[in-house]
Amino acid sequence: MDPTTLSLIQLGVVFFALGFLGRLAGRIGMSPVPLYLLGGLAFGHGGLVDLGGINDFAHIASEIGVILLLLMLGLEYTAHELVTGLRQSWMAGLLDLVLNMVPGIAVAFMLGWGPVGALVMAGITYSSSSGIIAKVLGDLGRLGNRETPVVLAILVIEDLAMAAYLPILTAVLAGVSFLGGLTTVGISLAVISAVLLGALRYGHIVSNVLESPDRESFLLKLLGAALLVAGFASALQVSAAVGAFLLGIAISGGTATNATRVLEPLRDLFAAMFFVLFGLNTDPRTIPPVLGVALALAVVSAATKVVTGWWAARRQGIATLGQARAGAALIARGEFSIVIAGLAVASGAVPKELAALATTYVLIMAVFGPVAARYVEPLVRLFQGKKSRGKEPEIIF
Amino acid sequence: MNIEETPLPGIGVRREVQLATGRRVGVVTHRDGHTELILSRVDDPDACAASIPLSAEEAAALGSLLGSAQLIAQLSKEQKDVAGVTTHQILIRPGSTYAGRPLGDTQMRTLTGTSIVALLRGDEVIGSPRPDQLLEVGDLVVIVGTESGLAEAAQILQSRL
Numbered sequence: 006m007d008p009t010t011l012s013l014i015q016l017g018v019v020f021f022a023l024g025f026l027g028r029l030a031g032r033i034g035m036s037p038v039p040l041y042l043l044g045g046l047a048f049g050h051g052g053l054v055d056l057g058g059i060n061d062f063a064h065i066a067s068e069i070g071v072i073l074l075l076l077m078l079g080l081e082y083t084a085h086e087l088v089t090g091l092r093q094s095w096m097a098g099l100l101d102l103v104l105n106m107v108p109g110i111a112v113a114f115m116l117g118w119g120p121v122g123a124l125v126m127a128g129i130t131y132s133s134s135s136g137i138i139a140k141v142l143g144d145l146g147r148l149g150n151r152e153t154p155v156v157l158a159i160l161v162i163e164d165l166a167m168a169a170y171l172p173i174l175t176a177v178l179a180g181v182s183f184l185g186g187l188t189t190v191g192i193s194l195a196v197i198s199a200v201l202l203g204a205l206r207y208g209h210i211v212s213n214v215l216e217s218p219d220r221e222s223f224l225l226k227l228l229g230a231a232l233l234v235a236g237f238a239s240a241l242q243v244s245a246a247v248g249a250f251l252l253g254i255a256i257s258g259g260t261a262t263n264a265t266r267v268l269e270p271l272r273d274l275f276a277a278m279f280f281v282l283f284g285l286n287t288d289p290r291t292i293p294p295v296l297g298v299a300l301a302l303a304v305v306s307a308a309t310k311v312v313t314g315w316w317a318a319r320r321q322g323i324a325t326l327g328q329a330r331a332g333a334a335l336i337a338r339g340e341f342s343i344v345i346a347g348l349a350v351a352s353g354a355v356p357k358e359l360a361a362l363a364t365t366y367v368l369i370m371a372v373f374g375p376v377a378a379r380y381v382e383p384l385v386r387l388f389q390g391k392k393s394r395g396k397e398p399e400i401i402f
Numbered sequence: 403m404n405i406e407e408t409p410l411p412g413i414g415v416r417r418e419v420q421l422a423t424g425r426r427v428g429v430v431t432h433r434d435g436h437t438e439l440i441l442s443r444v445d446d447p448d449a450c451a452a453s454i455p456l457s458a459e460e461a462a463a464l465g466s467l468l469g470s471a472q473l474i475a476q477l478s479k480e481q482k483d484v485a486g487v488t489t490h491q492i493l494i495r496p497g498s499t500y501a502g503r504p505l506g507d508t509q510m511r512t513l514t515g516t517s518i519v520a521l522l523r524g525d526e527v528i529g530s531p532r533p534d535q536l537l538e539v540g541d542l543v544v545i546v547g548t549e550s551g552l553a554e555a556a557q558i559l560q561s562r563l
Contacts, residue, residue, distance in 0.1 A: 149430060
């Protein structure tokens with residue numbers, strides 16, 4: 006068969022299957038990311054079917070997927086929200102960072118993956134999935150709750166931390182010398198500060214350049230700008246993803262809302278490709294050996310997120326039940342853990358088992374996180390009920 | 403009244419009022435414009451007993467119901483001194499004779515002696531409407547007059563084609 010024909014058929018099969026997986030995820034009310042990963046595992050090397058014909062396309066598509074994921078992350082919060090979040094909740098953010106990076110670092114050293122592996126694993130266990138969490142909070146009707154702004158503030162800070170973490174990761178993965186690494190990090194931190202300040206004051210200029218009444222040209226300009234910025238950032242060794250992220254922050258106001266709407270379907274398409282490719286490149290046979298470690302890591306890093314949320318909510322004077330809700334809401338990990346693992350695996354600087362561990366870990370956390378958020382309340386009530394027998398409040402409304 | 407405003411990064415903004423009973427009632431406005439009505443629980447004031455998504459029309463209707471009650475209360479208070487005069491609000495229902503016609507066509511003052519002091523349309527208040535003001539389905543017509551005059555006015559405005 007003609008190679009193009011074969012690629013088309015294979016690509017069709019992949020997207021068609023992903024469509025069904027996405028539908029299934031929607032039905033049972035979970036994020037499609039773990040199912041995409043499973044889909045990738047099933048298609049990939051050593052999996053059920055072999056798809057060799059689409060590797061070139063899948064590779065560039067998944068690169069674009071990462072860029073779009075980060076661009077949309079930047080669009081999610083305005084520069085003002087980022088600065089306010091940093092000012093008001095930096096202590097909670099710091100606790101979040103320390104508590105949740107430690108489990109990743111510990112596991113990496115226990116498995117003998119060295120400092121580079123530790124840096125990667127730290128990022129994987131640190132980053133909560135803002136996509137999953139925002140959706141869960143909305144679905145559970147918790148947007149009016151007092152602890153919700155606390156949870157969102159922590160997500161905002163994680164977002165900002167990403168902007169510092171990704172350039173460091175890129176530099177370390179590229180094996181840059183200590184001095185070179187410092188320079189890269191210095192450059193990127195300076196650029197991030199400049200973009201944040203610039204976006205606060207001159208964000209409307211970027212928005213005006215990109216804004217267009219016509220949906221089609223708006224989309225093309227946005228995508229073009231994102232790829233250009235990402236490409237230049239990559240050439241400066243600052244990481245393509247960070248470039249796109251900063252562009253997202255710089256776009257402000259109504260333009261940002263429109264951009265989110267226009268880019269969403271594209272992001273869904275290319276990000277799905279990214280998750281599948283990650284699954285494709287993970288050999289399913291490497292998963293069983295890391296299953297135990299992944300489970301242990303899941304338990305520990307769920308606990309550390311609960312402590313983070315509990316502490317942050319308590320500081321805002323929120324009662325026990327709200328503290329528990331805040332903690333459980335933060336558990337879910339997802340797309341960004343895979344983005345970090347993807348960058349690491351692509352660089353070849355970490356062992357292959359890391360991909361297997363990251364996949365398994367995200368599979369567990371993306372499924373367990375929303376379940377925990379939902380059932381933490383009845384669970385805590387049960388405990389409280391035991392303590393104060395017979396005082397169960399009857400009034401709900 | 404103190405309205406507390408809390409930004410919800412990535413989602414929108416929450417505005418709420420603390421009631422005398424201690425409950426919180428408020429509105430979450432999402433970035434894409436849709437709104438949610440929220441009400442806190444009694445046993446757990448941090449949480450919500452209800453969060454009800456509202457369309458733009460529903461939110462406007464609810465707003466005018468609450469807002470008009472306040473306007474009526476204010477009008478009644480002002481007319482407390484005048485004995486025998488009350489305030490009424492009458493809804494222009496679909497199929498009403500006067501839907502889509504100017505206010506003057508009702509000949510309200512000539513026929514009943516009452517005065518139309520305001521129209522409430524969505525979240526808009528049209529004060530002291532002129533005779534050429536068009537009535538629309540869904541308008542709340544605020545009328546001041548004697549009890550008997552108001553009863554006649556209601557009959558006129560609720561008459562059907």
